[in-house]
Amino acid sequence: MRVLIIGSGGREHALALSISLSEHVEQVFCCPGNPGISQIAQCSPIEINDFAGLSEFARQNKIDLTVVGPDEPLSEGIVDYFEERGLKIFGPSKDAAKLEWSKYFAKEFMLRRGIPSAKYAAFDRREHAIAYSYSRKLPIVIKADGLAKGKGVAVVNTYDAAIGAINACFDGKFGEAGKLVIVEDFLTGFEASVFAVCDGENYALLPTAQDYKRLLDHDKGPNTGGMGAISPNPAMTPEILKKIEIQILQPTLKGMKEEGKPYKGFLYLGLMVDDKKEPHVVEFNSRLGDPETQAVLPLLECDLFEVIWQASEGDLGYFKGVLPSAETSGLGASVCVIMASEGYPEKVADGMPIRFKVGLSLGENSQLVDSSGDIDPEEAKVILFQAGTKLDKNRNLITAGGRVLSVAALAGNIKMAIQSAYKAVNKIDFAGKQNRSDIGK
Ligand code: AMP
Numbered sequence: 001m002r003v004l005i006i007g008s009g010g011r012e013h014a015l016a017l018s019i020s021l022s023e024h025v026e027q028v029f030c031c032p033g034n035p036g037i038s039q040i041a042q043c044s045p046i047e048i049n050d051f052a053g054l055s056e057f058a059r060q061n062k063i064d065l066t067v068v069g070p071d072e073p074l075s076e077g078i079v080d081y082f083e084e085r086g087l088k089i090f091g092p093s094k095d096a097a098k099l100e101w102s103k104y105f106a107k108e109f110m111l112r113r114g115i116p117s118a119k120y121a122a123f124d125r126r127e128h129a130i131a132y133s134y135s136r137k138l139p140i141v142i143k144a145d146g147l148a149k150g151k152g153v154a155v156v157n158t159y160d161a162a163i164g165a166i167n168a169c170f171d172g173k174f175g176e177a178g179k180l181v182i183v184e185d186f187l188t189g190f191e192a193s194v195f196a197v198c199d200g201e202n203y204a205l206l207p208t209a210q211d212y213k214r215l216l217d218h219d220k221g222p223n224t225g226g227m228g229a230i231s232p233n234p235a236m237t238p239e240i241l242k243k244i245e246i247q248i249l250q251p252t253l254k255g256m257k258e259e260g261k262p263y264k265g266f267l268y269l270g271l272m273v274d275d276k277k278e279p280h281v282v283e284f285n286s287r288l289g290d291p292e293t294q295a296v297l298p299l300l301e302c303d304l305f306e307v308i309w310q311a312s313e314g315d316l317g318y319f320k321g322v323l324p325s326a327e328t329s330g331l332g333a334s335v336c337v338i339m340a341s342e343g344y345p346e347k348v349a350d351g352m353p354i355r356f357k358v359g360l361s362l363g364e365n366s367q368l369v370d371s372s373g374d375i376d377p378e379e380a381k382v383i384l385f386q387a388g389t390k391l392d393k394n395r396n397l398i399t400a401g402g403r404v405l406s407v408a409a410l411a412g413n414i415k416m417a418i419q420s421a422y423k424a425v426n427k428i429d430f431a432g433k434q435n436r437s438d439i440g441k
């Protein structure tokens with residue numbers, strides 16, 4: 001099979017690696033990709049929103065299946081576009097991806113279907129949103145309805161801050177995405193990310209994860225796309241996971257199908273589990289998480305491509321339920337640490353040379369090899385996933401974006417994984433690098 005992956009981040013690098021290891025896959029392509037992905041896939045500089053260019057590429061290269069990484073092309077209907085042209089693609093249709101691109105739709109859907117989530121109200125008039133906010137107990141959560149690159153959510157502790165967040169939406173900070181505003185009660189508990197591969201009716205579960213959204217240690221600083229992740233989520237139990245399946249995942253897939261939007265593709269459940277161990281949906285995403293994917297996929301002990309292929313055919317068959325992984329066998333744990341550019345998550349300076357300390361090198365399948373013996377290959381497998389990188393004219397690796405590298409380590413337990421990941425992080429350098437030092441700790 002010939003597989004095309006759309007995207008250029010760490011998540012797409014992890015997808016490309018897992019898919020390239022399948023015995024069914026002859027060649028992987030990626031648009032636009034990055035220097036890391038280009039070591040395992042043939043990359044072509046076609047942008048993710050150039051549907052005509054991408055579908056032409058898929059046709060010319062006889063692609064058997066296209067897999068979409070990021071939310072943007074999904075919300076703009078890339079799946080519908082490919083399918084209308086007879087091209088096979090894995091992801092939700094524009095209608096089904098509405099679970100992510102309209103928080104209002106998602107909230108109303110959950111209410112209709114009895115899926116547990118925070119109490120809320122939605123407003124298209126600022127005065128009404130502000131008045132409602134005063135009626136709720138602090139803290140509260142203000143959300144722009146549409147996609148806002150992860151920045152459309154404000155958790156506020158004062159009514160003044162709530163007014164500020166509401167005004168930001170109605171004053172156009174998030175463009176069209178902020179014309180409708182959700183005011184939501186604050187949920188407490190622990191956060192978990194659960195990923196499902198869906199075939200329109202059934203699902204297969206990937207290992208669970210926890211991501212670290214704040215920039216700085218001890219969950220301080222601004223929200224980011226994610227500064228690290230661990231898998232499995234240490235607070236998750238089989239009992240809680242069962243509740244998530246029965247109370248959330250099953251009614252979501254049943255509801256979407258009944259409402260004429262059958263959900264095919266990766267589904268990401270952002271969850272809060274309260275102190276009574278009851279799960280609630282914080283958000284749905286129509287894709288895999290970044291950086292959770294970089295921690296989750298290396299743990300999988302089955303052929304990811306086969307799972308995706310079955311789902312895209314509309315029948316997961318024997319993959320239904322929890323997929324076999326190091327998590328299920330109780331042996332494995334993984335961690336992913338993001339190395340970001342100076343200035344991230346705001347404006348960043350690109351073009352910083354990325355250097356490895358003596359002894360560290362890149363081996364096969366994006367694995368890091370340490371000849372100094374500091375990182376013991378018997379103890380941990382360390383993988384370098386690239387995101388905001390490019391090659392300069394002398395073919396040296398330089399930074400090109402906010403989140404630059406994801407260092408993922410897989411080991412027998414989380415402690416060993418953390419140690420190995422940080423040993424590698426400390427051997428990689430670029431000017432202004434930022435990383436949290438407490439991922440998983
Ligand atoms: P979202 O973009 O919807 O994932 O929101 C970003 C982050 O805000 C989440 O990961 C949570 O940490 C937090 N958040 C969003 N909604 C709520 C809520 N209702 N209660 C508590 N925290 C929330």
Ligand code: GLY
Binds near residue numbers: 225226285288290
């Ligand atoms: N890590 C959070 C996200 O991908 O949305």
